[in-house]
Amino acid sequence: MSADVSAYASRPWLALYREGTGPSLVVDHPTMLDAFRAALARDPRAVAVYYFDRGLTFAEIDSRSDALAVALTERGFVRGDRLALYLQNDPAFVIGLVAAWKIGGTAVAVNPMNKARELSYILVDSAATALLCLDELYRDVARAVIDGGGTAVRAVVTYSALDEQTRDDARVFSGAARISSDPALDLESVYQQHAGGRPEPSRPAAGDTAVLMYTSGTTGVPKGAMNTHANLAFNAQTYRDWIGLDADDRVLGVAPLFHITGLVGHIGLAMVAGCPLILAHRFEPGVVLDAIRERRPTFTVGSITVFTALTAIPGVTKGDWSSFRAVFSGGAPIAPALEAAFAEQTGLYIHNIYGLTETSSPSHAVPFGARAPVDQKTGALSVGVPVFDTIVRILGEDGEELPVGEVGEIVVAGPQVVPGYWNRPDATAASLPGGELRTGDVGFMDADGWFYLVDRKKDMINASGYKVWPREVEDVLYGHPAVREVAVVGVPDEYRGETVKAFVSLQPGADVTEDELIDYARRNMAAYKYPRSIAFVPDLPKTVTGKILRRELRQVTA
Known part of the structure; x- marks a missing residue:
């Protein structure tokens, strides 16, 4: 070991x-x-x-x-x-x-x-x-x-x-x-x-x-x-x-x-x-x-x-x-x-x-x-x-x-x-x-003992052989002031096998285009990770505990 x-x-x-805590x-x-x-x-x-x-x-x-x-x-x-x-x-x-x-x-x-x-x-x-x-x-x-x-x-x-x-x-x-x-x-x-x-x-x-x-x-x-x-x-x-x-x-x-x-x-x-x-x-x-x-x-x-x-x-x-x-x-x-x-x-x-x-x-x-x-x-x-x-x-x-x-x-x-x-x-x-x-x-x-959750195993996106974790893409998009909530899923793609799609609900009164958000993500992460498409929705589906349901969004794109 x-x-x-x-x-x-x-x-x-x-x-x-x-x-004081043992x-x-x-x-x-x-x-x-x-x-x-x-x-x-x-x-x-x-x-x-x-x-x-x-x-x-x-x-x-x-x-x-x-x-x-x-x-x-x-x-x-x-x-x-x-x-x-x-x-x-x-x-x-x-x-x-x-x-x-x-x-x-x-x-x-x-x-x-x-x-x-x-x-x-x-x-x-x-x-x-x-x-x-x-x-x-x-x-x-x-x-x-x-x-x-x-x-x-x-x-x-x-x-x-x-x-x-x-x-x-x-x-x-x-x-x-x-x-x-x-x-x-x-x-x-x-x-x-x-x-x-x-x-x-x-x-x-x-x-x-x-x-x-x-x-x-x-x-x-x-x-x-x-x-x-x-x-x-x-x-x-x-x-x-x-x-x-x-x-x-x-x-x-x-x-x-x-x-x-x-x-x-x-x-x-x-x-x-x-x-x-x-x-x-x-x-x-x-x-x-x-x-x-x-x-x-x-x-x-x-x-x-x-x-x-x-x-x-x-x-x-x-x-x-x-x-x-x-x-x-x-x-x-x-x-x-x-x-x-x-x-x-x-x-x-x-x-x-x-x-x-x-x-x-x-x-x-x-x-x-x-x-x-x-x-x-x-x-x-x-x-x-x-x-x-x-x-x-x-x-x-x-x-x-x-x-x-x-x-x-x-x-x-x-x-x-x-x-x-x-x-x-x-x-x-x-x-x-x-x-x-x-x-x-x-x-x-990490070396100090802090733990980091990357994602669920089943939610990993395989884009042209690269692993993309939805959580990382979501965290970047949350940094945009117009974004209220976001969920990222993998969708079928003829060329890449899978590609990255984001579902976004906006802050009240916010105005941003799909291209602007994609460009924001492109500037803040590796080329294989950023979303290729974004769908704007009023609200994201959630469990009664408030957890966003990616699986329902995957069904929408199927």
């Missing part, structure tokens, strides 16, 4: 850690239920969740989750069963999680944008026996799936997004009304019928699966990543200790709770810190800005597209952001130009963070208070350094460990890496050999 290769094992990144984490709580109970014991009357004009205390979350747990056990839910959560960013998500854990169950996070086919797949694959569901989703999607048979669901509980608040903000609740979900149970009725009830205790173990979280399925059918209590407790505390948060902080929930960032960086963090979580049903920029002004959060983590949307609101000022001590961004790469623009508009430095569902949120983060470097060769902003107790290597095509500075697949080992995929031993063996995650992301480490 060369001196360069051995640098991974020697963990050069430790020298970059924030002063290389390892002593985890306070073996399970997420223990973390919740510790916060409850510390101060039952402290607010656990702010939701519009209402604040729910830890004691209220405790009593509501007790009532739901009792109702589920009365309907046959036993230790090891799965409770599917088909919800938005509402208090019911937190209550459903805690209820499932109290009776030894596993929560299954379901994207509320999923339609019948997708919901059916997850319910069947997970063998969920219970469903907690937004009432309109039950009416429009879930009821037909369950009535059609084929699932193991025998208990359904619905709730209204209008519950737990009285503001009824038309920007997110326009036309909303409480919907009768008979024969399903109503969550508010469950609270009344089982008030004061407590389930028989069924304490989860650290290695039990706390949440089944399904991958996006971009390279095949979705797989349920088994995020254990130990995985979640470790990385929730990683957030807390990496930044230095405590019960006096307030977490703004802008990422979807069904996504790993929202689950760990919002709910998990708020539980281990014992601080409030601020929710607003779904992301609507004006509503979230009002929540910032009213509740004065000190921390958030979300995709860069979320922060772009918030800073674009007319009338937003640096004063609106003055309560924040730390802002982190993950889920999609950040172009250096966007980081600089955010700092100019808010006065805050946005720290990069990187992870996957299979790493229970972060495997890398920029040390709090540090500034991520930009690689001079690729123009990429570093995604940070490996977090506590985490070893990251770069592997080549043949699985060999590559020297420092060389580009290859990022592989991660640490306490946050899931043990496998639900009922998929072959997929587990392929993606997690020896417990080390093959991420499918391509990047490199």
